[in-house]
Amino acid sequence: MNVACSILPMGGEAPTFWGAGRGSDNASMAQGKRISSEIGGDALQTIRDLGAAAKLARSKSGEGQAAAAARLGVHVQTIARIESGEPGVAVGHVLGMLALYGVSLRLQPPEA
Secondary structure, three states, X not given: OOOEEEEEOOOOOOOEEEOOOOOOOHHHXXXXXXXXXXXXXXXXXXXXXXXXXXXXXXXXXXXXXXXXXXXXXXXXXXXXXXXXXXXXXXXXXXHHHHHHOOXXXXXXXXXX
């Protein structure tokens, strides 16, 4: 099942759609700890895209990874793992980092 994910930045800019219909090399992305090599390419691409959105939002804010880690209450390595799109990072950490920088998500169910 494919689910499109809109990443909505602060400021009312048009949403960017991630994860729908894009493939990826599962073997290269399933390097994260505790992640199945059976995870779909679309899901892995969405994870990468969420990490890229988190990195962009943090960079635009002028904060470094250490500041983001302190605000989120995690180790700086967790921030690096989020931003690199590692699939083994807890979803709460990813969503928490996005929320810190005013980025929200809107999930869209697949079209019938």
